[in-house]
Amino acid sequence: MAKQVHIRVDDTTYEELNEYSTLSGQSMQDYLSVAIRQLLVKKREDVPRKETDYTFIDLFAGIGGMRIAYERAGGHCVYSNEWNRYSQKTYFANFGEYPDDDITKVNAADIPNHDILVAGFPCQPFSIAGVSKKQSLGRATGFEDKTQGTLFFDVCRILKEKRPKAFMLENVKNLCSHDKGRTFKVIQESLEELNYKIFFRILDGKSYVPQHRERIVIVGFDQERYGKNVTFEFNLPLSEKTPVIRDILESDVSDKYTLSDKLWVYLQNYAAKHKAAGNGFGYGIAPLDGVSRTISARYYKDGSEILIAQNGKNPRKLTPRECARLQGFPDSFKIPVSDTQAYKQFGNSVVVPLMSEVAKLVIYNLRKMDKEIALRKRMTI
Known part of the structure; x- marks a missing residue:
């Protein structure tokens, strides 16, 4: 249930608000609510972060399960996106910010720079008819051709524009077998075309919560930055006590x-x-x-x-x-x-402690590779 807050403004401010409301077609109440949210977000952004933190963005954020995972691993969220208004409400209640609401309308260049892209993207059918026709004619195809019209395309265009060091994607187990494996093949090819080395594994949350929940997790690292010999293992620790x-x-x-x-x-x-x-x-x-x-x-x-x-x-x-x-x-x-x-x-949502352990591995890998790059630079000076 929405709460009411009464505020007093002078005549000049009221007239300006009334004029803006008329021009924008937005009620004063809605406009002031948005303004207050933006103020709270700005206040949160002013909180200094540790230099050692890795920045990440939270796409298809839901209620923030992946955000909790990456914050626990030492990450700092710089942008979030979620279209469902009820999920936005829960997200705001817990993180003090409203996510953007339609990723398809977001200019990738406007998204803050970040180290890690995190997304639990929805699984949608990929049309391969046009791709097959191009291939039969000997013409090259890119992820734009393969994934246009799906929300995975938005993940790809952001990766291409911002080139984060790494990404972590989460989806249902059946993504691997969807459309006789063609969907996952398109996903793999699209990510590799963007020059990311990818690793994936189907993980079950039952070691961390009392629920049998299998999900595929796809992790990728930028080969333009780290080279072709990137390695990654899903070496997840087991809980000390089996949850029931x-x-x-x-x-x-x-x-x-x-x-x-x-x-x-x-x-x-x-x-x-x-x-x-x-x-x-x-x-x-x-x-x-x-x-x-x-x-x-x-x-x-x-x-x-x-x-x-x-x-x-x-x-x-x-x-x-x-x-x-x-x-x-x-x-x-x-x-x-x-x-x-x-x-x-x-x-x-996701199994938060399971995703937290994967997030720790991703950030551990980044720290190790970034240290190696820094060491090589010092040795060449």
Whole structure:
């Protein structure tokens, strides 16, 4: 719910605001809200950062899971972009800034210089008809031809314009097999064409949170800067304690999260029907001393993929805070939106501690390679 703040302005300021509002078609309230947000962002930018920090940009930022990961690894965010207004609200509540809202309309040259591009870009179909035709005619194709019309194209054009030292991309596991592997082939070729050495691995978050969640992570380093012999290994440390569902549960949960009799009967009948047909579709009761299924953006509908058993009552859905914990967000993370929006946001987010470990490896690699370059320069002087 929006809060109201009353302010007093002199007559001259009021007339200027009224004139601007008329010309721009924007209400005074909206204009002042934007101005206050910009002031808060400027205030945040004035905070000095350590010289040792690596800068990064946060594209398709969602609610900032990747941002938390890179800040934990010693990074400093200089730009963010996310089009969903509810996610923007959550992002602002936690980081004090509103992301830009449409990456396709952003001039890449206007994005601040940065060391690392970070993006959890959506997976979209790539049209290869035009590319195949050009290749059959012996004509060269570039990532503009291969990826135009997809949001991955915006990642490529920013990489081309700003040439960061490295990037880290995250997507669903099925990206590798999407369109019989052609989608991932286009992604690989496009990134390599931009002269980045890429490494990728499908990683499961269950070592860090009590959830089976596989995602592909693609890491790339600038070969124009570091040469062709760049190496990188996904050597991730395991958690000291294996996380289980019991660890994330709240002690006092409202009855509103308990499934209604109608919904519970429907889910049981649905599962029985599919079991009889020989497939495994149906609800999932999460084992308290094990890991859950993968939470998705559809969790808000019925919570069927991850239900918690209750004594003498129907099962219940996870609360938004429990969903946040399931993805590894700290309890200090603010949830300023409705339950429905929160479920969508956490279902679309990343396993924060897993991404934090990858971020540490990326920055470690950069520090090592930058030190080697600096040492070679000193030796040639």
